[in-house]
Amino acid sequence: MAFQADRCDPARAEAKVLGGVIVEARGLRKTFAGGIEALRGVSLAVRQGEVVVVVGPSGSGKSTLLRCLCGLETPDAGEVVTDGARLPGSRRDRDRIRTETGMVFQHFNLFPHLTALANVTLAPRLARGLPADRAEAEARALLGRVGLKDKTGAYPAELSGGQQQRVAIARALAMRPKVMLFDEATSALDPEMIGEVLEVMRGLAAEGMTMVVVTHEMGFAREAGDRVLFMDQGRIEEEAGAAEFFLSPRGERARRFLSRML
Amino acid sequence: MSAAPKTRVPFTRRDAALLALAGGGAALFLWRAGSGPAGGWSWSAILSFFVRRDEAGGGPLPGILLEGLRTTLALSAWSMVLALVLGAAVGLLAARPQGGARPRLLRRLCAGSFVELLRNTPPLVLAFLFYFFVGDQLLAALGVEEAARALPRGGQRLLAALAAPPARLVAFASAVLTLALYEAAYIAEIVRAGVESVERGQWEAAYALGLSPRQRLARVILPQALRRSVPALAGQFISTVKDSSIVSVISIPELTFQAMEIMAGTQRTYEIWLTVFACYLLLCLALSLASRRLERRLSAGGRR
Ligand SMILES: Nc1ncnc2c1ncn2[C@@H]1O[C@H](COP(=O)(O)OP(=O)(O)OP(=O)(O)O)[C@@H](O)[C@H]1O
Ligand SMILES: [Mg+2]
Numbered sequence: 192m193a194f195q196a197d198r199c200d201p202a203r204a205e206a207k208v209l210g211g212v213i214v215e216a217r218g219l220r221k222t223f224a225g226g227i228e229a230l231r232g233v234s235l236a237v238r239q240g241e242v243v244v245v246v247g248p249s250g251s252g253k254s255t256l257l258r259c260l261c262g263l264e265t266p267d268a269g270e271v272v273t274d275g276a277r278l279p280g281s282r283r284d285r286d287r288i289r290t291e292t293g294m295v296f297q298h299f300n301l302f303p304h305l306t307a308l309a310n311v312t313l314a315p316r317l318a319r320g321l322p323a324d325r326a327e328a329e330a331r332a333l334l335g336r337v338g339l340k341d342k343t344g345a346y347p348a349e350l351s352g353g354q355q356q357r358v359a360i361a362r363a364l365a366m367r368p369k370v371m372l373f374d375e376a377t378s379a380l381d382p383e384m385i386g387e388v389l390e391v392m393r394g395l396a397a398e399g400m401t402m403v404v405v406t407h408e409m410g411f412a413r414e415a416g417d418r419v420l421f422m423d424q425g426r427i428e429e430e431a432g433a434a435e436f437f438l439s440p441r442g443e444r445a446r447r448f449l450s451r452m453l
Numbered sequence: 454m455s456a457a458p459k460t461r462v463p464f465t466r467r468d469a470a471l472l473a474l475a476g477g478g479a480a481l482f483l484w485r486a487g488s489g490p491a492g493g494w495s496w497s498a499i500l501s502f503f504v505r506r507d508e509a510g511g512g513p514l515p516g517i518l519l520e521g522l523r524t525t526l527a528l529s530a531w532s533m534v535l536a537l538v539l540g541a542a543v544g545l546l547a548a549r550p551q552g553g554a555r556p557r558l559l560r561r562l563c564a565g566s567f568v569e570l571l572r573n574t575p576p577l578v579l580a581f582l583f584y585f586f587v588g589d590q591l592l593a594a595l596g597v598e599e600a601a602r603a604l605p606r607g608g609q610r611l612l613a614a615l616a617a618p619p620a621r622l623v624a625f626a627s628a629v630l631t632l633a634l635y636e637a638a639y640i641a642e643i644v645r646a647g648v649e650s651v652e653r654g655q656w657e658a659a660y661a662l663g664l665s666p667r668q669r670l671a672r673v674i675l676p677q678a679l680r681r682s683v684p685a686l687a688g689q690f691i692s693t694v695k696d697s698s699i700v701s702v703i704s705i706p707e708l709t710f711q712a713m714e715i716m717a718g719t720q721r722t723y724e725i726w727l728t729v730f731a732c733y734l735l736l737c738l739a740l741s742l743a744s745r746r747l748e749r750r751l752s753a754g755g756r757r
Binding site: 261262263286289290292293294296298300301302303304313314317318319359362363366 | 652654655657658659660661662663664665668672673676677680
């Protein structure tokens with residue numbers, strides 16, 4: 192495991208210094224009803240500030256892995272440790288993992304009955320106990336950061352897909368997570384809106400946010416990713432620095448996957 | 454979602470002809486009914502059942518029909534509130550959220566038997582059952598009437614205006630209970646369907662953001678579920694008003710009961726029932742319009 196991001200990437204001006212391990216998964220297994228083995232022993236460790244990109248064919252278990260990391264899915268075996276909180280574990284641990292892990296969904300899942308601003312302030316007020324005015328000030332700043340300063344009063348139905356996803360990112364950031372998970376955040380978007388969302392994600396990465404990103408955007412993976420995990424049939428088949436993976440994938444499956452994606 | 458575009462529908466000659474035909478039909482019906490055995494219309498008598506003159510020479514007093522209208526309103530209002538609370542509770546017990554686990558057996562059993570028991574029996578029978586068991590036995594044993602009589606005069610007057618005077622309170626309460634439970638069974642199903650219609654992603658987003666189970670339900674799921682249920686709930690409220698006529702069988706002096714009393718005394722059958730018909734129609738139409746308004750206001754805000 193590289194302590195520092197790839198030095199052989201010429202695009203990267205200077206090597207990023209990573210902190211200690213903040214998210215760790217050990218031997219995750221998950222079998223769904225019907226006998227589908229979505230995860231068959233997945234382990235990974237993510238260092239503070241690292242951007243890990245997860246790629247792989249459809250049905251390889253990428254979403255299931257992310258859902259295990261944020262507590263939405265309970266693994267049959269194995270455990271997740273995020274910043275000292277353990278899953279499966281006590282209720283306090285579960286609540287800590289939920290609040291310290293931000294999740295961005297493929298279909299945004301914004302609350303349609305709330306404005307963009309209220310979407311962002313809801314969780315800080317309820318789960319962090321922030322007073323309304325402080326939550327609102329923070330939310331405005333976050334919405335400004337994702338380029339939606341003038342959309343605070345809009346309802347999700349009045350926003351484009353790209354704008355909705357950016358509100359969803361701001362909503363997750365409002366809980367001040369230690370790690371952000373992105374599950375195909377741009378897959379449901381029209382092509383012309385993918386760029387604006389990736390831009391926000393790049394900005395987050397540059398600011399040193401720890402991120403686990405499931406994506407089919409190979410360009411983003413190569414530029415913003417420190418490390419790439421290639422998943423297939425519920426296992427991590429290959430793990431490499433981003434540049435290395437795209438230049439010379441080791442396995443036959445990864446090579447075939449890449450030739451289809453690029 | 455923006456409001457539907459306004460289209461002006463022209464009033465054509467065919468419309469005029471149809472309108473004239475309908476009007477003619479109604480007139481014919483009224484004329485036939487008026488020349489019935491009792492002979493001639495007598496609407497002025499009906500008016501006196503709404504407002505009557507004080508015998509002692511005082512001002513105007515509410516007549517027997519107006520009293521009935523008030524009772525119907527009070528009965529419906531109390532029943533609706535109680536039915537909404539009860540129905541929502543039972544509906545939540547039984548609801549299986551998308552992507553969530555099935556509720557525990559005990560919960561399903563309680564909610565299921567509540568709904569099935571009440572939905573599959575005639576409300577008329579329920580009215581008698583509650584009147585004799587709950588009213589005569591339970592409420593009497595609890596001393597409800599005595600408690601009401603012990604109230605100061607002002608309190609008794611308020612109670613009479615909002616519900617019923619002490620002497621009739623027990624019967625009124627069992628009538629409210631009958632209607633509330635009967636409607637609650639339907640409202641439970643409406644609420645359950647509403648909660649189950651909210652997409653799985655909403656629960657998951659709320660969970661991932663760290664909201665507690667109660668917050669997820671109250672702040673994310675229920676607002677959306679109730680919004681989707683407004684038309685069905687409004688329909689149920691309208692049913693409550695109409696079904697309230699059933700409790701006339703246990704001598705609650707509501708609109709229908711009063712009409713039967715007047716009919717027995719005066720033989721003015723057609724006038725009475727046409728008047729009562731119009732009263733119910735106006736009440737329910739008002740509710741119907743209000744719900745349309747509410748629906749439009751809610752969808753003006755963001756809805757997917
Ligand atoms: N709730 C579920 N119930 C049953 N099977 C499931 C469930 N969720 C996922 N699966 C199955 O588990 C396997 C892995 O699914 P997963 O969603 O993790 O794949 P993925 O890599 O995210 O795929 P995609 O790229 O299509 O999103 C698939 O075969 C899927 O059908
Ligand atoms: Mg997926």
